Amino acid sequence: MALTEDSEHATKWPPGAKRTVDGEAGGRQLSIREDFKDALASWASGVSIVATRAGGLVHGVTVSSFASLSLDPPLVIACIAARSRLSPMVREARRFAISLLSADQGEASAAFARSGREPAPAFVGIDEDRTPSGMPVVAGAMAHLDCELHSELAVGDHTILVGLVVEAVTHPDKSPLLYYRRAYRRLDAGA
Numbered sequence: 001m002a003l004t005e006d007s008e009h010a011t012k013w014p015p016g017a018k019r020t021v022d023g024e025a026g027g028r029q030l031s032i033r034e035d036f037k038d039a040l041a042s043w044a045s046g047v048s049i050v051a052t053r054a055g056g057l058v059h060g061v062t063v064s065s066f067a068s069l070s071l072d073p074p075l076v077i078a079c080i081a082a083r084s085r086l087s088p089m090v091r092e093a094r095r096f097a098i099s100l101l102s103a104d105q106g107e108a109s110a111a112f113a114r115s116g117r118e119p120a121p122a123f124v125g126i127d128e129d130r131t132p133s134g135m136p137v138v139a140g141a142m143a144h145l146d147c148e149l150h151s152e153l154a155v156g157d158h159t160i161l162v163g164l165v166v167e168a169v170t171h172p173d174k175s176p177l178l179y180y181r182r183a184y185r186r187l188d189a190g191a
């Protein structure tokens with residue numbers, strides 16, 4: 001995608017704001033990639049683990065690109081890198097679960113973000129619970145959603161998994177793990 005410098009709007013950006021000019025009209029060719037990543041790092045999110053079980057093996061991936069999609073029917077989405085080994089397993093199982101991590105679960109987030117992990121009979125080093133349908137969830141998570149695979153869509157270098165939520169469990173006593181500007185955060189005590 002090319003962004004063209006817009007002289008009308010350029011003057012409205014405050015001093016110090018980062019911007020990318022990537023197009024002929026801008027007179028310069030800069031990569032949008034780093035600025036894109038910096039801008040998205042400014043989006044504070046929760047942290048989820050999307051996991052499934054197929055062929056007797058479980059696999060989970062740390063995911064911040066999780067969102068609600070629809071209430072009727074209850075649908076959520078998670079965006080998974082196309083090269084991830086999770087997507088083919090979800091395709092096989094036709095189900096997956098999403099654990100929404102609590103504030104003290106940064107270790108679980110780091111564990112499921114480690115590359116080169118192989119699917120295993122159970123989570124490695126992280127306590128696992130199972131939903132009634134047999135999907136693996138992170139024990140102690142703030143909430144979890146048990147999903148049937150509603151649909152999937154390959155877009156860019158990711159796959160959008162759409163889940164039909166068949167069970168939603170919340171632990172209101174817990175507060176969320178947050179991810180913002182490449183670091184884990186917690187809500188202020190008063191929040």
Ligand SMILES: Cc1cc2nc3c(=O)[nH]c(=O)nc-3n(C[C@H](O)[C@H](O)[C@H](O)COP(=O)(O)O)c2cc1C
Nearest residue numbers: 061062063064065079080081084085113114115179
């Ligand atoms: C906080 C955080 C958020 C992440 N969000 C996503 C995401 O939304 N989608 C994704 O595909 N990977 C995301 N990742 C990266 C994956 O967790 C990581 O690449 C993982 O190793 C993938 O496992 P796999 O190689 O078995 O697929 C995130 C990592 C971290 C630490």
